[in-house]
Amino acid sequence: MSGTTPADVVCLGESMVTFLPSRPGRLADVPSFDRGIGGAESNVACALAAAGHRAAWVSRVGADGFGDHLVEAVAAYGVDTSFVRRDPDRPTGIYFRTATDRATDVHEVAYYRAGSAASAMSPETVPCDALPAARILHLSGITAALSADCLALLHELTAPRAGRPLVSFDVNHRPGLWRGESPAVLLELARRADVVFVGEDEAEEAWGVVGAAAIREALPEPGVVVVKRGADGVTVFSREPGLRPGARASDAGGADEVTHVPALRVDVVAPVGAGDAFAAGFLSATLRGLPVLTRARHGHLLAAAVLTVPGDLTAPPAREHADRLAALDEDAWGRLRLGPGWTGDDTEVRTP
Numbered sequence: 469m470s471g472t473t474p475a476d477v478v479c480l481g482e483s484m485v486t487f488l489p490s491r492p493g494r495l496a497d498v499p500s501f502d503r504g505i506g507g508a509e510s511n512v513a514c515a516l517a518a519a520g521h522r523a524a525w526v527s528r529v530g531a532d533g534f535g536d537h538l539v540e541a542v543a544a545y546g547v548d549t550s551f552v553r554r555d556p557d558r559p560t561g562i563y564f565r566t567a568t569d570r571a572t573d574v575h576e577v578a579y580y581r582a583g584s585a586a587s588a589m590s591p592e593t594v595p596c597d598a599l600p601a602a603r604i605l606h607l608s609g610i611t612a613a614l615s616a617d618c619l620a621l622l623h624e625l626t627a628p629r630a631g632r633p634l635v636s637f638d639v640n641h642r643p644g645l646w647r648g649e650s651p652a653v654l655l656e657l658a659r660r661a662d663v664v665f666v667g668e669d670e671a672e673e674a675w676g677v678v679g680a681a682a683i684r685e686a687l688p689e690p691g692v693v694v695v696k697r698g699a700d701g702v703t704v705f706s707r708e709p710g711l712r713p714g715a716r717a718s719d720a721g722g723a724d725e726v727t728h729v730p731a732l733r734v735d736v737v738a739p740v741g742a743g744d745a746f747a748a749g750f751l752s753a754t755l756r757g758l759p760v761l762t763r764a765r766h767g768h769l770l771a772a773a774v775l776t777v778p779g780d781l782t783a784p785p786a787r788e789h790a791d792r793l794a795a796l797d798e799d800a801w802g803r804l805r806l807g808p809g810w811t812g813d814d815t816e817v818r819t820p
Contacts, residue, residue, distance in 0.1 A: 473522070474522075474600070474601035474602050474603060475522045475523060475524045475548065475600050475601065475602040475603070476516065476521040476522045476523060476602065476603050476604065476755050477512070477513065477516050477521060477522075477523050477524075477602060477603065477604040477605075477606055477636075477751060477755070478523075478524045478525075478526060478551075478599060478600055478602040478604070478605050478606070478633070479509040479510060479512050479513040479516075479523065479524070479525050479526070479606045479607075480509055480525075480526040480527065480589075480594070480599075480605070480606070480607055480611065480625070481507060481508055481509030481510070481527060481586070481607065481608055481610060481611045482507055482509075482527060482561060482581070482584065482586030482587070482589075482610065482611065482614060483505055483506065483507025483509070483510035483525070483527060483529075483538050483542065483586075484505070484506055484507055484538075484560065484561035484562055484563050484579075484581060484584075485503060485504075485505060485506075485534045485537055485538060485560060485561075485562045485563075486503070486504045486505060486506035486562070486563055486564075486565065486779075486780070487501035487502070487503060487504075487562065487563070487564045487565075488501055488502045488503075488504055488565065488778065488779060489501055489502075489564075489565070489566055490502065492566070493566065494566065494576065495564060495566055495576050495578060498566070501564065503537070504541075504779050504780065504781075505537070505538055505541045505542065505780070505781070506563070506740070506741070506779075506780045507527075508608045508610050508638065508640055508743075508744050509525065509527075509606060509607070509608055509610075509611070509744075510525050510527070510538075510542050510547070511741055511744035511745070511748070511780050511781060512606055512638075512744050512747050512748045512751070513525040513542065513545075513547045513606075514542060514545035514547055514781050515744070515745055515748035515749070515752075515770060515781070515784060516748050516751065516752055517545045517546035517547045518545050518546065518783055518784050519748070519749075519752050519770075519784050519787065520787065521752060521755060522548070523546070523547050523548065524547065524548035524549075524550075524551060524600050524602070525542055525547050525548070525549055525551070525552060526551045526552065526594065526599060526600075527552050527553075527586055527589070528552070528553045528554070528555050528558075528585040528586050528588060528589055528593065528594075529552060529553075529554060529555070529560045529585050529586070530554070530555055530558055530559040530560035530584070530585045531554045531555065531556045532559060532560055534559070534560035534562060535554060535560040535585070538560060539552055545781070548600070551598075551599070551600060553593070553594075554585075555585035555588055558583055558584055558585040558587070558588055559583070559584060559585065560584065560585060561579070561580065561581030561584035561585075561586060562580050562581070563577060563578060563579045563580060563581065564577070564578045565577045565578070565740070579644075581614075584614075586611075586614060586618075587614040587615040587617075587618060588615070588617065589611070589614075589615075589617065589618050589621050590617035590618070590620060590621050591617075591620055591621050591624045593617075594621055596624060596625060596629070601633075602633045603633055603634060603755065604633055604634045604635075604636055604663075604751060604754075604755070605625065605632075605633045605634070605635050605636065606636040606637075606638070606747070606751065607622060607625060607626070607635065607636070607637050607638075607657075607661075608637065608638040608639070608640040609637070609638065609639045609640045609641055609642075609651070609654045609657065609658075610640045610642055610645065612653060612654060612657060613642060613645035613646050613649075613651075614645070619653065622657055623657070626657055626660035626661060627660070628660075634662045634663065635660070635661040635662050635663070636661065636662065636663040636664075636665075636747070636751060637657060637658050637660075637661035637663070637664050637665070638664075638665040638666075638743065638744075638747050639654050639658055639664065639665065639666040639667070639670055639671070639674070640670075640743070641654060641667075641670035641673060641674040643673065651674040651675075652674070652675065654674055654675075655674070655675050655686060655687075658687055658690070659687055659688075659689045659690070660689070661690050662690055662691050662692070663690060663691065663692045663693075663694070663750075663751075663754070664687055664690045664692070664693045664694065665694045665696065665743070665746070665747050665750070666683060666687075666693070666694070666695060666696065667695075667696040667697075667698070667743075668680065668683070668695060668696065668697050668698070669698070671683045671686075671695075680695040680697065680703040680705075683695050684705045684724065691706065691707055692704065692705070692706045692707075692760075693705045693706075694750060694764070694767075696743070696746070698731070699731055700730070700731065701728060701729050701730040701731040701764075701768070702728070702729050702731075702746075702764050702767070702768075703726065703727070703728045703729075704725075704726070704727040704728075704729070704760050704763075704764055705724040705725075705726055706724060706725045706727070706760050707724055707725070725760065727760045727761050727764065729761060729764035729765060729768065730801070730802060731768060732768050732769070732771075732772050732801075732804055732805075732806055733804065733805040733806070734771075734772045734775045734776060734805070734806050734807075735776060735805070735806070735807035735808065736775045736776070737775065737776050737777055737778055737808060738775070738777070738778050738779070739775065740774075740779070740780050741774040741779070741780035741781060742771040742774050742775050743771070744774075744780070745767075745770040745771045745773060745774040746767040746768065746770060746771040747767065748767075748770055749763075749766040749767035749768070749769055749770030749771065749784075749790075750763045750764060750766060750767035752766060752770075753765075753766040753767075753794075762794050762795075765793070765794040765801070766790060766794055769784075769785060769790050769793060769794065770784055770790075772806045772810070773785060773810075773811045776806060776807060776808045776809070776810060776811075777808070782811070783811060783812075784811065785810075785811040785812075786811075789811070
């Protein structure tokens with residue numbers, strides 16, 4: 469990404485080095501870990517770059533070996549990391565998690581991110597006019613929870629201004645990050661975005677709002693609101709005027725187009741990263757100007773790619789392969805079952 473060519477998507481947020489266990493069990497019992505990377509926004513950037521889009525990641529990391537690893541690993545997916553800054557005084561965040569143990573439902577995550585380099589992002593350290601030009605700016609509620617400075621940065625990035633790109637906002641409510649603070653600010657930030665991703669469960673927990681229709685009522689301004697409903701799929705509320713940066717769907721009048729897209733049946737290996745992959749698939753199809761139904765199906769397909777591998781990231785299916793599956797009729801879509809390896813071989817796509 470060079471010269472005056474804008475990025476398709478700029479993703480801003482913290483990424484951490486993640487340590488994945490060598491076998492199932494409690495963290496206290498796991499003898500060794502494999503190193504990887506994890507971060508909601510960098511996950512989206514990596515998935516979009518792997519799918520052929522121009523993606524950039526903006527963040528801060530420590531001037532340490534973990535920071536080196538993060539930048540190199542994200543760049544290896546084809547992401548522009550030239551806007552990542554090094555902090556000489558704060559470390560790169562890390563976390564450990566257990567393997568998914570479906571028999572005993574053991575799952576632990578231990579974060580070591582307090583005082584991290586990314587938590588020092590602010591309007592001063594990441595000024596808006598220093599961000600790369602982009603068609604879409606992707607943010608998440610995780611950043612808002614890291615520090616008061618990070619929250620101030622999100623307020624500035626989502627404020628109406630000349631030349632603002634389309635703002636995509638994944639609510640990503642993480643109760644453990646708020647430490648007694650109210651996550652109500654996530655609703656305010658979401659209302660300032662153009663495209664919003666939010667789970668029914670997190671809307672109820674964070675805002676006390678129950679059900680897809682009520683979520684849309686609480687978020688009247690965004691042009692597109694994607695309500696994630698777990699095994700029931702997603703419901704997308706859309707009004708096309710809101711797809712222009714800064715245009716408010718609530719000002720356009722008229723009724724929403726409401727699109728429900730069932731989830732796929734997937735042989736899950738690990739559940740981490742699926743929400744980020746869904747956002748990447750939806751945004752990829754948005755960049756291509758595809759219909760709302762097709763955008764949501766591409767979201768489900770990229771989520772299925774991640775669900776069938778152990779980590780947060782994987783190579784997406786080839787575009788032609790994904791387009792073919794996304795174009796299936798409703799009955800054939802409902803009969804799909806995807807397991808490990810399906811992204812690289814059509815024979816792995818099964819129907820009962």
